[in-house]
Amino acid sequence: MLGQMQDYPLALPHVFHRAEQLFAHKPIVGVGAGGTVHRTDYRAWAERVRRAAAALDALGVSAEGRVGTFCWNTPAHLELYFAVPCSGRVLHTLNIRLFTEQLVYIANHAEDEVVFVDRSLFGQFWPHVDQMTTVRKVIVIDDGSDTAIPDDERITRYDALLDSVEPFPGRFEIADENQAAAMCYTSGTTGNPKGVVYSHRSTVLHSIAVLMADVAGLVERDVLLPVVPMFHANAWGTPYAAVFAGSSLVMPGPNMTPPAIAGILRDHHVTVTAGVPTIWMGVLPELSEGDLPDLRLLLCGGSAVPKSLSEGWRKKIGLPITQAWGMTETSPIATTGVLKSVHDGLSDDELADVRATAGTPSPLVDLRICDPDTGEVLPWDGETSGELQSAGPWIAASYYRNEDGGKQFTEDGWLKTGDVAVIDPYGYVKLVDRTKDLVKSGGEWISSVDLENEIMAMDGVAEAAVIAIPDEKWSERPLACVVPEEGVELTREAVLEHVATRVAKWQVPDDVVFIDEVPKTSTGKFSKKTLREKFAGHQA
Structure with missing residues (x-):
């Protein structure tokens, strides 16, 4: 027996015509190359x-x-x-x-x-x-x-x-909701970038999810500033979702410096914004205590958010960062770190630990962690780590022209994300590392992300990235690449002593190098590939 609902395509014309009819009066603001504002x-x-x-x-x-x-x-x-x-x-x-x-x-x-x-x-x-x-x-x-x-x-x-x-x-x-609507290419950190093709259906469903309260909860009353680039993964789908909701929009143009972004957030009473950690690291020092009273949601993704960064925002303006996780292949939002009722009554430190996770799966997104060698599905016990895999209506099933020959997908159709994660019984995903960024020391895995979080929590540290360097005895050992804050002098010994009080002795990096800045990829993530090439012959 079939249902008797209309066969109505989930396609972007509906989103457009809805906005045209219902929200004609709502403002869209653009900031030009010279800082001029066009309304x-x-x-x-x-x-x-x-x-x-x-x-x-x-x-x-x-x-x-x-x-x-x-x-x-x-x-x-x-x-x-x-x-x-x-x-x-x-x-x-x-x-x-x-x-x-x-x-x-x-x-x-x-x-x-x-x-x-x-x-x-x-x-x-x-x-x-x-x-x-x-x-x-x-x-x-x-x-x-x-x-x-x-x-x-x-x-x-x-x-x-x-x-x-x-x-x-x-x-x-658009008669066929499965018709292609847009395509983006991965950032190509290994080999050529690969094309991901989004359908009208996947884009509409992803937009609906962004409107849900436990994802981003965009509504008509919101003022959205998409800092995440529209040239990368559809700006996390926020432009489509904002038009669907009828939210006011502020488009920053090329004005991507921290002072400019801080000014736009203030001047235009922004309520929701989204960007990568390096953006929010730069903006935080530009803010005053209690600044941005209109801001209700600060989304951050692209790489793991240091706990110290989220807490820095909470202490400065009273609003912590909310993590989201995804990738080009997941349209991209697949998880959001909104707190749930189970966290009621937790201390500030305990809540900060929850916010340091990538959050729970968005509605309609399925996640699992698997042993990368055997394919065994692993438990959500908050301790067992495995390769994070994803499935759902806005998750890629293949690459354009099948560029990778299907290597990134399992036999039963799940996307291999390349992330290593732990999931707790409530579904909160903690990203341990990228598979290619883990340090394998003497047969034991060391998370570069955990080490980076501990180092960036140290006073006087602006940025830190941890990479693996070859070691004759242990195969690989961690090297900490640290950017001191301007005017601060740090020593190798001070950094190692700080880390030694927070992780197991065998996880402490063998050495520390001080650099002017951590190189970034085309999407603003730390480029550990560049650091590995630079320090390939480094000896502790």
């Missing part, structure tokens, strides 16, 4: 979405054609977030921080037909366009920059393009 609303935004969709027809972009963007977080980028998939094409956000070879590779691999580029990024993009074999047109978006634009027939100005067409009339229609 618009959903009504004007929706008309530009319709014009951008018509412009794709005028440009001759094929049905299901890939449309690249090389943009900051801006209102224009948000227009393309909807115009491209609602018109049946596939949005491909190009990561502006990729090396040239990787940028060219993914544009060619995805077969982008046109690319929309912010003017402030044009000088970074244009020198490589001749290597992008399928790109026919480059559309330049004026974001307040004065970057020179050459006279080339392949270049079109975005505003002139929109003015040249009539808005798309009527309703957008």
